[in-house]
Amino acid sequence: MTIGHKQMRYFGQLALAVALCASAAFAQTADQQTQAPAVATPDTTQATNVSATPVATSKPATSVQPAAATGNVADPQAPADPAEGEELRAIVIEVEGTVESAPGDANALDMDAWKPVEKDQQIAPDTQIRTGMRSKCTLQFGEGPNLTVIQLRRGTLAKISDYRRTIDEQRIRIGLGYGAVRGGSSEGTLRSDVVVDSTVATLAKRGTEGWEIEIEPVSGTFHISLARSGLVEAFSKDAEERRRVHPGEYATDGNIARMWINQEIFDRAISPYEFQSLSPDDIDFMVANRTGYSSLGPGGNQLYGAGTRRPPAAGFGDGSGYRYFPTMIFERGPVQRPEGNFGFGPTFRVLVPKSDFARVARRSIATAVQRR
Amino acid sequence: MRRKTHISAILGAAFTLFVVAVGGCSQQRQFQPTVAPEQMSDIQFVHYLETIPVATFGEGCRAMVIAADGSDPYDDHATRYAELVRRGWVRDAWGLNENDVLDIGTMCYMTSEVCHLKPSVCSTLLGSWGLGDRRYAIRQCVDARIIGHAPAYKPVTGGALVWTMGRAEDYQQESGAFAATPKAAASGGKASELLAE
Numbered sequence: 001m002t003i004g005h006k007q008m009r010y011f012g013q014l015a016l017a018v019a020l021c022a023s024a025a026f027a028q029t030a031d032q033q034t035q036a037p038a039v040a041t042p043d044t045t046q047a048t049n050v051s052a053t054p055v056a057t058s059k060p061a062t063s064v065q066p067a068a069a070t071g072n073v074a075d076p077q078a079p080a081d082p083a084e085g086e087e088l089r090a091i092v093i094e095v096e097g098t099v100e101s102a103p104g105d106a107n108a109l110d111m112d113a114w115k116p117v118e119k120d121q122q123i124a125p126d127t128q129i130r131t132g133m134r135s136k137c138t139l140q141f142g143e144g145p146n147l148t149v150i151q152l153r154r155g156t157l158a159k160i161s162d163y164r165r166t167i168d169e170q171r172i173r174i175g176l177g178y179g180a181v182r183g184g185s186s187e188g189t190l191r192s193d194v195v196v197d198s199t200v201a202t203l204a205k206r207g208t209e210g211w212e213i214e215i216e217p218v219s220g221t222f223h224i225s226l227a228r229s230g231l232v233e234a235f236s237k238d239a240e241e242r243r244r245v246h247p248g249e250y251a252t253d254g255n256i257a258r259m260w261i262n263q264e265i266f267d268r269a270i271s272p273y274e275f276q277s278l279s280p281d282d283i284d285f286m287v288a289n290r291t292g293y294s295s296l297g298p299g300g301n302q303l304y305g306a307g308t309r310r311p312p313a314a315g316f317g318d319g320s321g322y323r324y325f326p327t328m329i330f331e332r333g334p335v336q337r338p339e340g341n342f343g344f345g346p347t348f349r350v351l352v353p354k355s356d357f358a359r360v361a362r363r364s365i366a367t368a369v370q371r372r
Numbered sequence: 373m374r375r376k377t378h379i380s381a382i383l384g385a386a387f388t389l390f391v392v393a394v395g396g397c398s399q400q401r402q403f404q405p406t407v408a409p410e411q412m413s414d415i416q417f418v419h420y421l422e423t424i425p426v427a428t429f430g431e432g433c434r435a436m437v438i439a440a441d442g443s444d445p446y447d448d449h450a451t452r453y454a455e456l457v458r459r460g461w462v463r464d465a466w467g468l469n470e471n472d473v474l475d476i477g478t479m480c481y482m483t484s485e486v487c488h489l490k491p492s493v494c495s496t497l498l499g500s501w502g503l504g505d506r507r508y509a510i511r512q513c514v515d516a517r518i519i520g521h522a523p524a525y526k527p528v529t530g531g532a533l534v535w536t537m538g539r540a541e542d543y544q545q546e547s548g549a550f551a552a553t554p555k556a557a558a559s560g561g562k563a564s565e566l567l568a569e
Contacts, residue, residue, distance in 0.1 A: 132418055134541060154541055155538045179534075216531045218425075219529065
């Protein structure tokens, strides 16, 4: 009985999709004949999923539900090009304090151009939004599983440069003049492509929640952070460096210029030498001098960590047979670093069979233990 | 020959004094906005600050009132300045006028008072009677991660002033200085959930 219901629902959706396609084709024909303006697009989640065909998405012709109720409104002025996707409007879902909007070319000091923003207002692309102190404005892009929420924080000037949806992608471009913007996205049936661009730095989101970018364009100061999950890519236009920001991390104009060298070195002390390139004397030296920071390699393909100063639980602890080396870790595999791998390339030591080298290494360690 | 040397020295000293008096050490801002900032609303004033290369002491006072109280109820600088003196955010001993260039030290002193930053021992002992008070305030603001390291005499750009206002607001919010406000109605449950920290 349950299967029967599912089948019925499936056929119902199929019939709805066929009806949509047929009506779209009819409307297309009618448009070609009468040049009538297009009507709002059907934007329910399920309907979009079912009828996500080039015809249904590229040619807005019918309206299954009221567009405002779906939280996603097609711009009637926008051309419906399948390649470019349909241009949509964002919905203001929260306003706190003083928030104003103006056309994209309005001057900041033009007092007549700026109008107050209200809740549930639709914001079309090429619109500037600014917030006062102790104010914020939250915008919703998309609906259902393909939801992106962006909040303009205090003292911010931003502009929705582009917001459109293609068959497989929801593209949002925010131009940030100054101030702070934070947001989050959930990717369901569509890939969420969000980029916040400014004169100082660019934030590109890669399926994430809790990102934030704050800039001060005059001095070139910026702060890009990620609070919860996902991955954000920060690009400094001044330093021409890019960096991936993981949850709990941040990138600023200062540390993105220095990149990892001032940050990661305090997290991990890794010897850049490969196991194959170490002689027994090298191992003796490392065993005898196991404190202090290891030097960093000049660049290369692989990094083989030889020793770190991790807690005993992570290395050879009591009962492991190497209790005199509680902080030593020997990792035989490459250590992948977020900023890329580096270290020396293979040397003549690769000519030595691995099993033989391991034997030599074990013997050297045992000898060092006996010496102590 | 010796008389010529004297004349050269006198002329040189006079020229130096002239240059210093006219503009060399002037703290007045030469740039003047087309629209009087006092006529602007608070939001217009904040976004006006982003357009100016250098902020004045008068603009800094208004900015700090907005950062602390959320809005500026005063009509002119004299009234505002008197209130700030009463609150202890500025000092008459500084001798600053409305159109003087705002420097980092003065801005940080006001910011530290707005945020109620905890003063250091040296700041309490020495800065309390005026010795290096604004330089100690920079140290406090740097420790509170409101600004980065900067010399006290450096002029403040409008953008930097807005940045500091925002950071001061964040600091007050984190420290619970703002009264608890009821959260806005969540029109989209997922949306509010996404932005919640």
